[in-house]
Amino acid sequence: MNKRILFLVAHRPGRSPGQRFRFEQYTGYLNKNGFDTHISYLIDESDDNAFYAPGKFFAKFRILLKSIRKRIKDLKLVKNFDIIFLYREAIMLGTSFFEMRLKKTGIPVVLDFDDSIWLKEVSEGNRNLAFLKRPSKTPAIIKLADTVFVGNKYLADYATKYNHNVKIFPTTIDTGYYAPVNKTGHNPVCIGWTGSSTTLKHLAMAVPVLKRLREKYGERVCFRVISDEPLEAGIEGLENIRWKKVNEIEDLNHVDIGIMPLPDNQWTRGKCGFKGLQYMALEIPAVMSPVGVNKEIIQHGVNGFLASDDDDWFEKLCMLVDSFELRGQLGKEGRKTVIEKYSFDSHKDIYLSYFKEIAK
Numbered sequence: 467m468n469k470r471i472l473f474l475v476a477h478r479p480g481r482s483p484g485q486r487f488r489f490e491q492y493t494g495y496l497n498k499n500g501f502d503t504h505i506s507y508l509i510d511e512s513d514d515n516a517f518y519a520p521g522k523f524f525a526k527f528r529i530l531l532k533s534i535r536k537r538i539k540d541l542k543l544v545k546n547f548d549i550i551f552l553y554r555e556a557i558m559l560g561t562s563f564f565e566m567r568l569k570k571t572g573i574p575v576v577l578d579f580d581d582s583i584w585l586k587e588v589s590e591g592n593r594n595l596a597f598l599k600r601p602s603k604t605p606a607i608i609k610l611a612d613t614v615f616v617g618n619k620y621l622a623d624y625a626t627k628y629n630h631n632v633k634i635f636p637t638t639i640d641t642g643y644y645a646p647v648n649k650t651g652h653n654p655v656c657i658g659w660t661g662s663s664t665t666l667k668h669l670a671m672a673v674p675v676l677k678r679l680r681e682k683y684g685e686r687v688c689f690r691v692i693s694d695e696p697l698e699a700g701i702e703g704l705e706n707i708r709w710k711k712v713n714e715i716e717d718l719n720h721v722d723i724g725i726m727p728l729p730d731n732q733w734t735r736g737k738c739g740f741k742g743l744q745y746m747a748l749e750i751p752a753v754m755s756p757v758g759v760n761k762e763i764i765q766h767g768v769n770g771f772l773a774s775d776d777d778d779w780f781e782k783l784c785m786l787v788d789s790f791e792l793r794g795q796l797g798k799e800g801r802k803t804v805i806e807k808y809s810f811d812s813h814k815d816i817y818l819s820y821f822k823e824i825a826k
Contacts, residue, residue: 469825471496472547473505474540474556480711481514483662484580485553487637487740488617495814501821504547506540508533508557518663518694533557537564544571549824551576554583555607560600562607569610574824577607580617580637582736584624613824617738618759633820636759637738640810644747646801647719651790654688657783658721658750660709661741663695668734672727673699675779679787687787692717721750722793723786727779728755739763743808746770746800751793753782763808769799 473493475485493503509517509529516525537557541564544550550573556564568575584604608614608628615635616622625632657676659669669691679687680702688703692714696706707717718724724745728734735758742763745752752770754760764770771786773779786793806812 468500468502469548469821470502470504470546471549471551471821472540472544473503473551473553474537475505475507475553476558477509478507478511479505481509481511483740484637487639488553488578488580488615489551491638491640491810492814492817495818496821499818501825506536508536530559540564541567544568544573547573549574549576549821551578552607552611554579554581555603560603562603562610565607565610574612575610576613576615576824577611578615578635579621580736580738582621582624582733585733613820615820618736618762620735620758635813635817635820636808637740637743638808638810638813639743639747639804641747641801641805642811644715644744644804646747646749646797649722649749649790649794649797653686654703655683655686655722655787656688656690656720657723657725657787658690658692658718659725659741660692660714660718660744662709663693666691666693666695666697668728669697669725670699671729672725672779673701675776675783676701676704678776678780679783682784683787690717690721715748718744718748718750721745721748723783724750724752725779725783726752726754726760728757728760730755730757734758742770743804746797747804747809749794749797749801751786751796752800753779753786763803765799765803768796769803770796 473489477485479490480486496503513529516522517529550568552575584601586601605628608625611629614625614629614632616625616632617637619634622632622634676689689701690705690707691697692707692709694709726741737758739759742752742754742760753773754764754770756772756774764772766772771782773782
């Protein structure tokens with residue numbers, strides 16, 4: 467008889483990049499190998515606009531009440547499952563009430579996180595509601611878990627202060643789905659970025675460099691931002707593309723150079739380098755800030771570039787704009803890195819073995 471896993475998460479399947487690449491892409495493989503999976507989420511498609519928009523407090527209050535009711539219902543259903551999986555937290559409030567109740571069931575609890583969730587990081591649309599969150603509950607949740615999955619060593623170093631059973635499991639890419647296309651040395655060369663509106667502030671760091679590139683190359687370069695919100699930066703040659711799952715690979719494959727600028731702070735050191743891995747999987751040469759796990763993913767000058775200050779960014783991007791051959795060389799090495807170290811295929815059996823171990 468198959469073991470049953472209940473995934474308690476915030477977003478519907480296919481909506482959240484973190485959920486998609488931390489566990490959703492593995493549910494099919496789990497289902498083929500002795501597990502049945504069920505995902506219980508809080509925020510449905512009709513809630514999205516209100517949840518991330520400024521204001522709309524009545525609508526957000528309604529979402530909150532609905533979420534509480536949903537988790538109360540889940541507490542009544544957990545007895546039918548063999549493993550409970552939490553992505554980040556049970557509910558987006560500063561309470562660990564639901565996690566404590568889940569622990570009391572005696573069913574193994576898995577906690578997975580891929581950001582520095584013990585720090586306060588709130589989207590602009592919910593800045594006025596930041597008081598409802600309590601990142602300081604994170605140690606309590608980690609202690610309650612039977613197993614903790616984290617995306618990198620920085621997160622593991624934090625988690626092991628509160629739990630001895632911590633497993634580093636990188637965010638991975640399905641390299642069958644992320645299929646590159648043959649590039650030509652066409653003009654203009656497209657420099658691109660993809661990410662959610664919550665990380666647009668990181669892209670803003672690169673705006674002076676992008677403007678400088680446009681000044682040097684004119685229409686020989688263009689820029690593409692793929693996000694749920696546009697980048698308003700007054701950059702000539704900038705195209706904002708609204709992210710849609712159905713088009714995500716096609717939209718990214720128009721990019722010739724992918725960038726991942728980051729400030730160096732406690733929050734960003736917990737990042738799992740996902741943007742860079744997306745570019746690399748598609749043989750798009752990546753230029754990334756040397757922050758956190760990025761320094762492990764990128765072998766500078768071999769499978770991508772690391773760039774620190776504006777002059778460094780400008781120099782590396784110019785090298786790539788000027789050389790189709792260099793773009794191709796770094797792109798191929800980047801995809802090779804993903805296939806070997808950060809792919810679904812290279813990690814699916816490891817992931818399965820963890821759940822078999824937990825199910826015992």
